[in-house]
Amino acid sequence: MNSPPFAxxxxxxxxxxxxxxxxxxxxxxxxxxxxxPLHMRKANSLARTWAYMLAALVxxxxxxxxxxxxxxxxxxGADSTIIGGVLEFWExxxxxxxxxxxxxxxxxxxxxxxAITLLLVTAQRGSQWACRQRSKLYRFVELIGYWSMLxxxxxxxxxxxxxxxxxxxxxxxxxxxxxxxxxxxxxLSAMSFDPRLMWENRHSEEVMDEARSH
Amino acid sequence: MKQEATDGRSLPGNPSVKTTxxxxxxxxxxxxxxxxxxxISLVVHDRMQAGPVITINFKTxxxxxxxxxxxxxxxxxxxxxxxxxxxxxxxxxxxxVKLEKQAESFTREDSVFWVVRPRIGAGGVSGIDTxxxxxxxxxxxxxxxxxxxTFIGKETPPPITYGEPGKRFMLHTQDLGSLDIxxxxxxxxxxxxxxxxxxxxxxxxxxDIEVFIQAPNDAFVxxxxxxxxxxxIDVSAGANGFSVKTESxxxxxxxxxxxxxxxxxxxxxxxxxxxxxxxxDDEVTxxxxxxxxPQFLVLRFDDPMRGLKVDAPxxxxxxxxxxxxxxxxxxxxKRQRFPVNVGIVIYPQRLGQAHQKMLxxxxxxxxxxxxxARIIGTFIEHGLRAQARSGNxxxxxxxxxxxxxxxxxxxxxxxxxRPLRIPTVPGSLEQLQERLQAMVDKFNxxxxxxxxxxxxxxxxxxxxxxxxxxxxTLPGVNTTLQDMxxxxxxxxxxxxxxxxxxxxxxxxxxxxxxxxRSLRELTNYLGRHPESLLRGRPKSxxxxxxxxxxxx
Numbered sequence: 001m002n003s004p005p006f007a008x009x010x011x012x013x014x015x016x017x018x019x020x021x022x023x024x025x026x027x028x029x030x031x032x033x034x035x036x037p038l039h040m041r042k043a044n045s046l047a048r049t050w051a052y053m054l055a056a057l058v059x060x061x062x063x064x065x066x067x068x069x070x071x072x073x074x075x076x077g078a079d080s081t082i083i084g085g086v087l088e089f090w091e092x093x094x095x096x097x098x099x100x101x102x103x104x105x106x107x108x109x110x111x112x113x114x115a116i117t118l119l120l121v122t123a124q125r126g127s128q129w130a131c132r133q134r135s136k137l138y139r140f141v142e143l144i145g146y147w148s149m150l151x152x153x154x155x156x157x158x159x160x161x162x163x164x165x166x167x168x169x170x171x172x173x174x175x176x177x178x179x180x181x182x183x184x185x186x187x188l189s190a191m192s193f194d195p196r197l198m199w200e201n202r203h204s205e206e207v208m209d210e211a212r213s214h
Numbered sequence: 215m216k217q218e219a220t221d222g223r224s225l226p227g228n229p230s231v232k233t234t235x236x237x238x239x240x241x242x243x244x245x246x247x248x249x250x251x252x253x254i255s256l257v258v259h260d261r262m263q264a265g266p267v268i269t270i271n272f273k274t275x276x277x278x279x280x281x282x283x284x285x286x287x288x289x290x291x292x293x294x295x296x297x298x299x300x301x302x303x304x305x306x307x308x309x310x311v312k313l314e315k316q317a318e319s320f321t322r323e324d325s326v327f328w329v330v331r332p333r334i335g336a337g338g339v340s341g342i343d344t345x346x347x348x349x350x351x352x353x354x355x356x357x358x359x360x361x362x363x364t365f366i367g368k369e370t371p372p373p374i375t376y377g378e379p380g381k382r383f384m385l386h387t388q389d390l391g392s393l394d395i396x397x398x399x400x401x402x403x404x405x406x407x408x409x410x411x412x413x414x415x416x417x418x419x420x421x422d423i424e425v426f427i428q429a430p431n432d433a434f435v436x437x438x439x440x441x442x443x444x445x446x447i448d449v450s451a452g453a454n455g456f457s458v459k460t461e462s463x464x465x466x467x468x469x470x471x472x473x474x475x476x477x478x479x480x481x482x483x484x485x486x487x488x489x490x491x492x493x494x495d496d497e498v499t500x501x502x503x504x505x506x507x508p509q510f511l512v513l514r515f516d517d518p519m520r521g522l523k524v525d526a527p528x529x530x531x532x533x534x535x536x537x538x539x540x541x542x543x544x545x546x547x548k549r550q551r552f553p554v555n556v557g558i559v560i561y562p563q564r565l566g567q568a569h570q571k572m573l574x575x576x577x578x579x580x581x582x583x584x585x586x587a588r589i590i591g592t593f594i595e596h597g598l599r600a601q602a603r604s605g606n607x608x609x610x611x612x613x614x615x616x617x618x619x620x621x622x623x624x625x626x627x628x629x630x631x632r633p634l635r636i637p638t639v640p641g642s643l644e645q646l647q648e649r650l651q652a653m654v655d656k657f658n659x660x661x662x663x664x665x666x667x668x669x670x671x672x673x674x675x676x677x678x679x680x681x682x683x684x685x686x687t688l689p690g691v692n693t694t695l696q697d698m699x700x701x702x703x704x705x706x707x708x709x710x711x712x713x714x715x716x717x718x719x720x721x722x723x724x725x726x727x728x729x730x731r732s733l734r735e736l737t738n739y740l741g742r743h744p745e746s747l748l749r750g751r752p753k754s755x756x757x758x759x760x761x762x763x764x765x766x
Contacts, residue, residue, distance in 0.1 A: 044242065051242040058249035062256050078282050185245070192242075 013038050041194050046124055048192035053116050056185030059178045060109060066175035069155050073168045081175060082106065082151065104150040105179070112148070112186045115141045116193065123197040131198050138195045145190055148183040152176055265293065265313035268320075270327045270351070272367040275307040277329055277349025285311055285327070285351040292317035292353060309367070311351070321363065324356030328368040340371070370395065373410045379429035380407065383485065385441050385471070387493035390421050392445040392469035399425050400444065400472040403462065406431035409471065423493065425471060438479035441493050442500035445469035476501050506563025508536070509586065510633045513556040513600045513614065514544070517640055521610040522602055528558045530616040536560030538614060556602075557633070558614055562586075587629040590636070594627045596620070599639040612641070 007013060013024045017036035022028065024038070031038055042048075067079030080088070082105045089098035115137050121127075122134060155176045162170040272278065278298045285293035293313035301308050311327075313320055330352045332341045344350065352371055373396055390412055399407035407427035415422055427435055447466055448459040460466050471493065475482060494500035519541060528536035540557035562569050576589060590598070597620040605613040616636070625637040640648070708715050740747065 048242045051246050055246035055249035058246060058253050062253060066256075181249075185249075 008040060013040050016042075041196060042192060045192055045194040045197060046120060049116060049120055049189050052185045052189035052192055053113065053120070056109070056182045056189060057113060059181040059185060060113075063175055063178035063182050064106070066178060067173040068151070068175035068179060069159065070171045070173050071168070072170070079173060082179070101151070104147060108144050108148050109182055109186060112141055112144070112190070116186070116189055119193060119195075119198070123193075134198050135195050138190075138193065138198075141190050145183075145187045148186065149180070152180045152183065263315050265315045265317050266321050266363070267296070268311050268313060268363050268365060270309045270311055270365045270367045271301065272307045272309060272329060273369060275309070277331060277344075278307065278309050278351075279348070283309075283348070283350055285313065285317075285353050286330075287317070287320070287353045287355065292320065295351065309351070317353075320353055320355055321361045322356035323358040323360040323362045325365065326354040326356070326368055326372050327365050328352050328371045330371065333371075373408055373426065378426075380427050381429075381432040381435065381485075381487045382410065382424055382426050383435060383441075384488060384490040385423040385425060385493040386415070386490060387421050387423060387443075390423070391443055393423060393443070393471065394468060397445075397469045397471065398462070398464060399427060400462070400470055401427075401431055401434055401474065403472075404431075405462075406434075423471075433484050434475075435473060435485045435489075436475050436479070436482040437485050437489075438482045439473050439475045439485060439491065440500035441471055441473040441491050442497050443469070443493060443495055444472045444497075448496065472497070474501065476503075503563070503566075506561050508559045508561055510539075511558050511560060511590075512633045512635045513558060513638050514635065515554045515556060515602060515638050516551060517554075517602070519554045519556065519602060519612065521604070522554075522556065522612040522614075526605075526611065526613050528560055528614040528616065530560070530565065531618075533565065535562070535564045535616075556614065560616075584629070587634055590634055591627045591629045593618075594625065594637060597622050598636065600636045601639050602641045604641070 007021070011024050012021050014021055015031035015034060015036055015038060018031060018034040020031055020033045022031055022038055024040070029037060064082055067081050068085075070079050072078075082101070086098050086102045086106070089095070089101065119134060119138055119141075122129060155172050159170050159172045162168055275298045277283070278295055280295055280298050283295040283298075284291045285295070291314075293311050295309050296312045297308075297310035299308055299310075300306075328351070329349050330341045330344055331349050332345050333339070351367070354372060355377065357377075393409055393412070395409055395411065397409040398405040399409065407425055409423055410426045411424040413422055414420075425441075444460070445466075446460070446469070449456065462470070464470065473491075474497075522538065522541055524538055524541060526538040527534045528538065536559050538556060539559050540555075542555045542557070544553050544555045545551075546553055565572075572589070576585075597618045598616060599619045599622050601615045601617060601619075602612045603615045605611050619639055622637075622639055627637070628635070707713065710716065739751075743751075746752075
């Protein structure tokens, strides 16, 4: 056996909180060190990931359709959606800002959906295809998760700062709430996913070895 | 084993874990369900909130921006412009407006939409706020039951909006003057309404002005009400001096209309909506009693009528009863002259009581034209003549006076001629001028040159004679005078108090006195004793007979 044994084979379980390798012989429910609940895998990972992902997908629609903020400049008010803002910046020649907003607000959630769906489908089918790349993808999804809140923060900052009564006023609109929910749901979704599921359903060690040797 | 690790539910003898996991499944799936529900509720809400979509046709898209321009009613947003595009014929702009749900009634057929822009108009400055906020579409709700989806946007805001209570009236006038939409309407100098529209009459010969009088003041517009123009300043100079009248500063600048019923208007009723009125030029003509039926007359003057203008007054015995409406030159073939035809219009009703009494006396129906002609014929028989008189010596302006000239030459009057012609007499100033002219002419005809020549030679003769007189005659006269003086001196000395001549003269006179006495005695004696002439005087009787008293 080239590969090291699985934790389950050794009847061990890693505590999620403190990282203690607990002995599971007595089926303890809690980590003896930090009292955190012990699970061999993240509980109900696939279903939760699916649920959060789908919820995020549903919220993604109003987040893009509804205006995210309302700009009142010298009495003339205008609602702006995310995509509308991107197009406006693009038309005014600020392609860099347009690109940033586009990536942060539209591309990143989109990538997340695609990536999580890919991970979920492959994990459910027990596919052994490109496990290493998939786990890299998972880490990438987790990483960019933090940055997805960029839009929300921008709106929150701007809305708080631009308060000049009649001259100019910016107020957040319902869209940003849904956008925040999208980000939260995708992050929850990514957190719920257990990357170990990718490696679990090995039908043959040869496949695994092959993958490893590559 | 692997299976057990993957799925907690398959672990035997661990019901609590099983329960937890089953619950967690259902709980997690609540999240997307909630999300879907929220999404559905949003869609439903949007559908519920969506009002009608209408298209408004404007001449230009100035100030209209898709997704930005708002539609406001009483300054509350009731919709947004969702699209601005050219019309199919490229002559106007179609703005698609998404109205809100509660603005559904703005699809009534007679609803009005206009673009609110900064405007400086008769009623002041409006729409200043749009300078900063950008233009918006103003809306006013209609009353019609019929609904429509397409509207024609107005270029100017309607002056009366939001269903203001009041009444509209139509005024007819010759020209608009300085009135404009928004010009105020005054009742006793209080603004109670404004001009809301004007347009040419269909025949193009007059102007119809629509005014709106706000409630409750619209009740003051009665059947007898007169409207007049109060634009500008009314400066009048009368016997009491100058007077300047203006309704208000605003009326001075942008014009205005005032209305009032005449002080005595019995049986007056509140006027109905849309009633037509005449717009008079000023208060005096507006409140004057009605002129009645006009009568057109023609006058023919032989003299040039310089200074006679259209609108000059026509007076009958000093009362203004009409005005001049035309002054035309005519050509008389027979006399080879250019007489002036003056058309006048008189309003017999302006004669007031005289007219009424005349109607009673003559039993004349005012509508009977023949009768009127006959009356004028009688007047002419009695010497009614028209005369152009100078109203103002400085400007030379003339007016027409109808007056009775009993000594005027008889003129044949044709009662069937239309228009009626009233014979004329030369004006008083003309008469004076003519006489002066005649005098000057006679003066001109005198042989002044010859007269002066003759006079000159005569004067020269005279001069010569005088020189002769001075040189020759005068010294002679001088010596004569001296002689005369010496004569007078001698006379004087002769007549002096102590001169012998005078003394002698006295003696002579005394002598004469004595003589006459003795003569008287003689005559007396002779009267008593005439025989003494023959016998002589008796000697004895002489002394007593000489006493006349004893002889008696």
